[in-house]
Structure formats: C-alpha cells, structure tokens
Amino acid sequence: MLSNRAIALFIITLLFIPLSSAFMVHSQVGASFPMGISTFPLTGVHYTNQVEGIINISSLSIGQSFFSNGQPFQTGNASLQLNSMVDGLFWAQDVALICQESPNTFGIRMVVNFWNLTGPFTIKVNNGTVTSFQGLGVICYLGPNITVKTPFELGLFMTENSSGISFSFSYNGHNRTYYFVPVTGSFQIGGYSKLNLPNDLEFVWGGPGGGSIVPLSMNSSAAILYEQGGKMVLPRETYSIGFDTGESAEGVSVNADLSSVFSPKVNEVSGTDDPKVLWPVPPSISISQKNSTVNVSVSIDGKVIPNQKVEIESGFPLSPIAESVTDSHGIAVFRNISSSLFVVYYPGNFTLSYSYALSSPVLNSVYSSLQSYYHKLLNFLQSEEYSFKKGLTSFFNNGKYVSPPTTVNYLLLEYIAAISLGVIISALLVKLKT
Known part of the structure; x- marks a missing residue:
C-alpha cells in the first residue's frame, strides 16, 4: 500500500497538470496535442447540465511518456480526460488514469480535478484536497480503482444540479457516481473562459501527469454528448484535438465515419496525430x-x-x-x-x-x-493550434497570477518533489496496483 505522503505526492502531481506543464511543453514540442474528440461552436453558446464521453477500446498499447525536454517520465501510463468549463469560471475534469498491466489488462484510477479560475476556493469538500496554486483554487480527489480487459467500454460523465456537480464513470454499462463538488453552474460549450481559452467540451487522450506526452497505439471508437431538451445529443461541430488541457498524445489518428450523416462515428486508431475538423465537412x-x-x-x-x-x-x-x-x-x-x-x-x-x-x-x-462553414471551423482550428502552443504559456508570462506565498507550503513542496521525481511516482503507482 502507498503511504499517505506518496498519495499526496501523486495527487499534487496530477493537480497541476494543466498549468505547470503548459509553459514548458508546447513551446518545445511541435505537433503534440490532446487527441480525441472535442466540440466548440463558432456561433452561439450551449449551456447544459450533463456532459459525457464514451469510448469502446478494442486494443491499446501505452508507451513511455516523457517531458518536453525529452526526460522520460512513466512507462505504460496515460490519461483519458473529459473536460468542460463551467460558466467560463471553473474547469471540471473527470479523468481516467490508465495503467497498462499486460497487453490486454489495464488498471484504471478515477481522478477529479476542479479548478476555480477566479481565485482560491473557500468551501469545504469531503475527502478531496483543497489548495491553491498561482492564485487559482484547486480541488483534487483520487477516486476508485477498476481493472479491465480489452475489449471494454468506458464512460465518463459529469452532471450538475442546484447543489453542485457530480463526477461519474461507467464500465461496461454499470454506472457509478464517485465524487461531488458543491459548486453550482452550467457546463458551457462555446465562448471563452476567464483565462481566454475556448470553452470546449473535450474527451481526449494525454500523458499521465506533469505535462507529459505519451505515445499510444490503439483501436477504439469514441463519442462526446451533452444534454439538450431532455436527451443526450451529439455535437454539430467537432475536432480531433482538445484546446484546454496541457497533456498530449502521439500516434493517435482520429477520423470521422460519416457513412450515416445523422449518426456520425469517431474512430481512434494508430497513425498520424493531425488536428482536423471531424464534422461538419463539405461534400x-x-x-x-x-x-x-x-x-x-x-x-x-x-x-x-x-x-x-x-x-x-x-x-x-x-x-x-x-x-x-x-x-x-x-x-x-x-x-x-x-x-x-x-x-x-x-x-x-x-x-x-x-x-x-x-x-x-x-x-x-x-x-x-x-x-463553407467547414473552412471557417478549419480557420479557427488552425488559429487555436497556434494559441494552444503559446496561449497556455501566457498564463505565466502575462503576469495574471500572483506568486505563491513565501510562507512554507508543504503541499507545494511535495508538488515540486513529485515533478522532480517522476520516475519514483511511476514506481509508486505500480505498488498501488499491487
């Protein structure tokens, strides 16, 4: 079993994935993006009380992740993230941290990251860790484990009501809600957040933490949905990359199957990880x-x-x-x-x-x-490709955040230690599975 300090190291490492990694990863890596499926409309904004990502994985091989400077990080670990902005003020992440144990067996640990983009949290939460980083409030929760074998279906979904936001997952059709954050607001798809990032809904693959990049070989199909008019619907504008998270993946080609024009599918297979508009496309x-x-x-x-x-x-x-x-x-x-x-x-x-x-x-x-509307979406994608690499860098360069307090903050010290000792974290993760 992991010690409390080891768990703290792991939590805090995950906690700062989006921001700590952003200023170093994408300034050095060329074509490296969170690969999967996202939606962001150019006109109008959708507000919804439920978002969902579903994936059917036939085969998966996870390589050795690494940092932007080439330093190895972990072997056989990747993250699958369902990310959505809440009223442009909070960022909710329902994450499946996936560890490959054999060619067809995987351990999955559920993780919640919930960010306050306007400042520190002043609320109390059950079990989770509440802290702040560079002026932003963060709630993190290390959730349950499951063991799966390919082929398998995994779903991640988040639901909001008048009390707050629930984080859930489903495995082969069995649903489980595993965490709740008492913050209210609607999931916002469209427009820009407090940090001037696109309010996209994204269901994407990335490295396992610390701003890492992970090579993947896979065969799967995926979809994202959101609630509209009392039912879950497919989005009308989709892309093969996400725009908010700092994690990224290599070797994943995302393609749209439009054989049924009103029921499109997304296939994720081994290949070139090119950013593209999945649909709508011009005939x-x-x-x-x-x-x-x-x-x-x-x-x-x-x-x-x-x-x-x-x-x-x-x-x-x-x-x-x-x-x-x-x-x-x-x-x-x-x-x-x-x-x-x-x-x-x-x-x-x-x-x-x-x-x-x-x-x-x-x-x-x-x-x-x-x-065509496709070309307008393509122009947006190309502009966001550029800002994806540099826009996250501006989180620090623009001086939007104050420095951490000079008083001793043991959580931040553990975070720094975790980033420095990524290989040790990998070993601790293996121990956790056993």
Missing part, C-alpha cells in the same frame, strides 16, 4: 450542364448522398433561382437554366457543411468571399 459537388439542363452531383468520400436539397443561385448579391433534391444516385436535376454563370448552394445537414460550387472560374473573382 464533393460536381456540375455538368447541357443546354438548359444542369446536373449537380453530391457525394461524400465517394458515396452518393440522396434526398439532399440543392439550390442554384445567381445575381449580385446572390439569390435563389431554382431548387431541387438529389435522387437515389445523388444527382439533382435542374431544367430551364439559361445562364452558364451561377452558383450551386448546398445548405448542409448535421455532419455536412453548407457549401458552394461555382459553375465557372469567372465567378471566382466575384464571389471569392464564399466559404
């Missing part, structure tokens, strides 16, 4: 015209899409002049189109972005500003 639109008849073909990944509304627009500014619906071959037929200069407009649906196609290169100079 392929091809135009052919013979005399006054125009055929417009709509497809995605080479598969035709029937029953899709398509419009032809013309003039300046653009206005609709004809409307049709794709048939079973994915073709919308327009008749009596006298002009050869027009724009095809596809309104989009759940996973397919609204998009435009031009009948002639001549129109490019006139309608060069036309852009």
Whole structure:
C-alpha cells in the first residue's frame, strides 16, 4: 500500500497538470496535442447540465511518456480526460488514469480535478484536497480503482444540479457516481473562459501527469454528448484535438465515419496525430450542364448522398433561382437554366457543411468571399493550434497570477518533489496496483 505522503505526492502531481506543464511543453514540442474528440461552436453558446464521453477500446498499447525536454517520465501510463468549463469560471475534469498491466489488462484510477479560475476556493469538500496554486483554487480527489480487459467500454460523465456537480464513470454499462463538488453552474460549450481559452467540451487522450506526452497505439471508437431538451445529443461541430488541457498524445489518428450523416462515428486508431475538423465537412459537388439542363452531383468520400436539397443561385448579391433534391444516385436535376454563370448552394445537414460550387472560374473573382462553414471551423482550428502552443504559456508570462506565498507550503513542496521525481511516482503507482 502507498503511504499517505506518496498519495499526496501523486495527487499534487496530477493537480497541476494543466498549468505547470503548459509553459514548458508546447513551446518545445511541435505537433503534440490532446487527441480525441472535442466540440466548440463558432456561433452561439450551449449551456447544459450533463456532459459525457464514451469510448469502446478494442486494443491499446501505452508507451513511455516523457517531458518536453525529452526526460522520460512513466512507462505504460496515460490519461483519458473529459473536460468542460463551467460558466467560463471553473474547469471540471473527470479523468481516467490508465495503467497498462499486460497487453490486454489495464488498471484504471478515477481522478477529479476542479479548478476555480477566479481565485482560491473557500468551501469545504469531503475527502478531496483543497489548495491553491498561482492564485487559482484547486480541488483534487483520487477516486476508485477498476481493472479491465480489452475489449471494454468506458464512460465518463459529469452532471450538475442546484447543489453542485457530480463526477461519474461507467464500465461496461454499470454506472457509478464517485465524487461531488458543491459548486453550482452550467457546463458551457462555446465562448471563452476567464483565462481566454475556448470553452470546449473535450474527451481526449494525454500523458499521465506533469505535462507529459505519451505515445499510444490503439483501436477504439469514441463519442462526446451533452444534454439538450431532455436527451443526450451529439455535437454539430467537432475536432480531433482538445484546446484546454496541457497533456498530449502521439500516434493517435482520429477520423470521422460519416457513412450515416445523422449518426456520425469517431474512430481512434494508430497513425498520424493531425488536428482536423471531424464534422461538419463539405461534400464533393460536381456540375455538368447541357443546354438548359444542369446536373449537380453530391457525394461524400465517394458515396452518393440522396434526398439532399440543392439550390442554384445567381445575381449580385446572390439569390435563389431554382431548387431541387438529389435522387437515389445523388444527382439533382435542374431544367430551364439559361445562364452558364451561377452558383450551386448546398445548405448542409448535421455532419455536412453548407457549401458552394461555382459553375465557372469567372465567378471566382466575384464571389471569392464564399466559404463553407467547414473552412471557417478549419480557420479557427488552425488559429487555436497556434494559441494552444503559446496561449497556455501566457498564463505565466502575462503576469495574471500572483506568486505563491513565501510562507512554507508543504503541499507545494511535495508538488515540486513529485515533478522532480517522476520516475519514483511511476514506481509508486505500480505498488498501488499491487
């Protein structure tokens, strides 16, 4: 069994993952991000009382994590994090710390991190540790252990009510609420937090602590959901990376399966860890015209899409002049189109972005500003890739936080010791499992 001091070292190490790691990791590592699935709308804000991440893991191999300077950290350990902002003022993390014990056996320890972005906490909590770091309040709780074998399904979910926020997990369909924080507020998806970070909802893989990066080899499918109108729904805008946490993973390729446009899936497999927009994505639109008849073909990944509304627009500014619906071959037929200069407009649906196609290169100079929602999301992603690497650095460089008090703070001393002795922590974790 671990000693109380060893447990304290481990808790405090986890406690400061998002901030302590941020100023050193992403200034040195190029393409290293929290990989998985996140959602952040460009227009509007969603407030919800429940968020959830679900993953089905067929196979998983966890390599040796390391710090940004190349220093080895731990072997066979990774974190799977469900993270969400609460009213832009708090940051809630429901974390599964995963330790590989054999090729198909894993120990999972549940961990709660709950951050006050406006200052120290003044509340009392049961069992958890309440402290402050650089002016921010932090609640941390080291939760229960489970042992799983692949394949398995794991769910992480957080629920808020008038009393506070509950942290829960599910394993192969059996749910368990394991911690409660008496802080009220709604999970906010969209807009920016007190720290000027995107209020995304993210379900992502990262290193096991201390700002580490972990290489993974895996085959899984995942989803994030949030409550809307009394039921859990899939988000309409998703990305393959998270924007808030300081942990990151390598070797995970996240891809969208859009074979069912209203029920998309996300597959996480071994491959290149590229940041990308998962959905909505623009379909392929091809135009052919013979005399006054125009055929417009709509497809995605080479598969035709029937029953899709398509419009032809013309003039300046653009206005609709004809409307049709794709048939079973994915073709919308327009008749009596006298002009050869027009724009095809596809309104989009759940996973397919609204998009435009031009009948002639001549129109490019006139309608060069036309852009699909996908491209706007892509522009956001690219800008956040840059700020992800440098924005977290500004937590310290901008002087937003006061230095810790000069009085002796044994929790902070233990934190410093834990970061310095990452290899020892790894050994302690192994002892905990045994």
